[in-house]
Amino acid sequence: MSSGHALANDPAMQEECNPFLSMARGFNTAADHLELDEGLRDVLRSPDRELKVSLPVRMDDGRVKVFTGYRVQHNTLRGPCKGGIRFAPDVNLDEVRALAAWMTWKCSVVNLPFGGGKGGVICDPRTMSKGELERLTRAYTIAIMDILGPDRDVPAPDMNTNEQTMAWIMDTYSMHARRTTTAIVTGKPLSIGGSQGRREATGRGVMISANQALKIVGLRPEDTRVVVQGSGNVGGIGALLMHQEGYRITSLSDMYGCIYNENGLDVPAVMLHLKETGRLEGYAEAEHIESSTQLELDCDVLVPAATENQITSRNADRIQAKLIVEGANGPTTAVASKMLEDRGVVIVPDILANAGGVTVSYFEWVQDRMGYFWTQEIVNSRLEQIMVQAFDEVAETAKRYQVGLRTAAYILAIDRVATVYRMRGLFS
Numbered sequence: 001m002s003s004g005h006a007l008a009n010d011p012a013m014q015e016e017c018n019p020f021l022s023m024a025r026g027f028n029t030a031a032d033h034l035e036l037d038e039g040l041r042d043v044l045r046s047p048d049r050e051l052k053v054s055l056p057v058r059m060d061d062g063r064v065k066v067f068t069g070y071r072v073q074h075n076t077l078r079g080p081c082k083g084g085i086r087f088a089p090d091v092n093l094d095e096v097r098a099l100a101a102w103m104t105w106k107c108s109v110v111n112l113p114f115g116g117g118k119g120g121v122i123c124d125p126r127t128m129s130k131g132e133l134e135r136l137t138r139a140y141t142i143a144i145m146d147i148l149g150p151d152r153d154v155p156a157p158d159m160n161t162n163e164q165t166m167a168w169i170m171d172t173y174s175m176h177a178r179r180t181t182t183a184i185v186t187g188k189p190l191s192i193g194g195s196q197g198r199r200e201a202t203g204r205g206v207m208i209s210a211n212q213a214l215k216i217v218g219l220r221p222e223d224t225r226v227v228v229q230g231s232g233n234v235g236g237i238g239a240l241l242m243h244q245e246g247y248r249i250t251s252l253s254d255m256y257g258c259i260y261n262e263n264g265l266d267v268p269a270v271m272l273h274l275k276e277t278g279r280l281e282g283y284a285e286a287e288h289i290e291s292s293t294q295l296e297l298d299c300d301v302l303v304p305a306a307t308e309n310q311i312t313s314r315n316a317d318r319i320q321a322k323l324i325v326e327g328a329n330g331p332t333t334a335v336a337s338k339m340l341e342d343r344g345v346v347i348v349p350d351i352l353a354n355a356g357g358v359t360v361s362y363f364e365w366v367q368d369r370m371g372y373f374w375t376q377e378i379v380n381s382r383l384e385q386i387m388v389q390a391f392d393e394v395a396e397t398a399k400r401y402q403v404g405l406r407t408a409a410y411i412l413a414i415d416r417v418a419t420v421y422r423m424r425g426l427f428s
Helices: 011-016 019-034 038-045 093-109 130-147 163-177 201-217 235-244 267-277 291-296 334-342 356-370 376-401 405-424
Strands: 049-058 064-073 081-088 115-122 153-157 225-229 248-254 257-260 287-289 301-304 323-325 346-348
Touching: 011 019, 011 334, 019 038, 019 093, 019 334, 019 405, 038 405, 049 093, 049 130, 064 093, 064 130, 081 093, 081 130, 081 163, 081 356, 093 115, 093 356, 093 405, 115 130, 115 153, 130 163, 153 163, 153 356, 201 235, 201 301, 201 323, 201 346, 201 356, 201 376, 225 235, 225 291, 235 248, 235 267, 235 301, 248 267, 248 291, 257 291, 287 291, 334 346, 346 405, 356 376, 376 405
Parallel strands: 081 115, 081 153, 225 248, 225 301, 301 323, 323 346
Antiparallel strands: 049 064, 064 115, 248 257, 257 287
């Protein structure tokens, strides 16, 4: 969706945009501030387990096609692994490793009793039928089943997976376990143990983070122009909730294009158009602009809520926002993040800003294990309480160490995991 993806024939850019190296840079900076010894750094950097599986699937035309899948469990010191499963053509082990580690730090930042995990299957869901996707999902579940469980590893939806995918995983696991096990996944339909407020949770967390961050930059929602890259569960719902709070959303985008209205979009009308047509293209009450220019629009707040590596050293100097709230995982490379912070741009990092999703996933897991479910009002109230507390703790850490919010979030998260490691000791 932006020039951040222009990696071909550029080794330096490939290195900058490697998500695992980007995560490692953030980790190392925080570890230096915490003065961690090299042995503990190695423990916290190293994934507990990496699984690669081959998945034979019968396609609709009768052919058998073999897909490759991964599940990485980064850390279980604070509890079972938690993290999404993505279906995409460009899934690779470095990406899954990085996302699993980010989940460890994300869960720790908001103080959930989870470690980080992540999964992925190399496929193109846009070219596959519902039946093919179901058979692929069930094959993947069976292949990684030995390392799954409500007390071991609890997957969730991610890129190109959804409530239906989670229902198939839950059913496959339950059939093999010979009992209905709703707590094996989160992000499920309400009818089989899902939680109220889960679908909106990541976008709501972005909105809560923006509200808190505005206090740092001295703005009020009604005086704030916002550009949102994306329009799905994170970008679209986040934009809608921010619109309701009084923010002026001037731009939204999807994989097909980008819309802009300097006076502010009618976000509910945009969402209705998107629901009816499946794309922003054709929405009449806005200017249609090149997606590659969206991040560089004049605005107060930029919310990259699409995918990784959207803000890089190639476009960071053209970013005009005072505040960036990272709705996606890893949308800003480590190099670009430093360039922006040196200019005084405040960045609310992904491991804080988009932690609303995993927080309500935690609520869903708790409700499934209790067999007692909460109202949406209770879910939203508890989400806000956790997100505000986490933001305040990160801001306090930033002041104490004289660092930006990203490094502060890593310091807070890594220190919590390191503390548990020291308390539990080394079993050998």
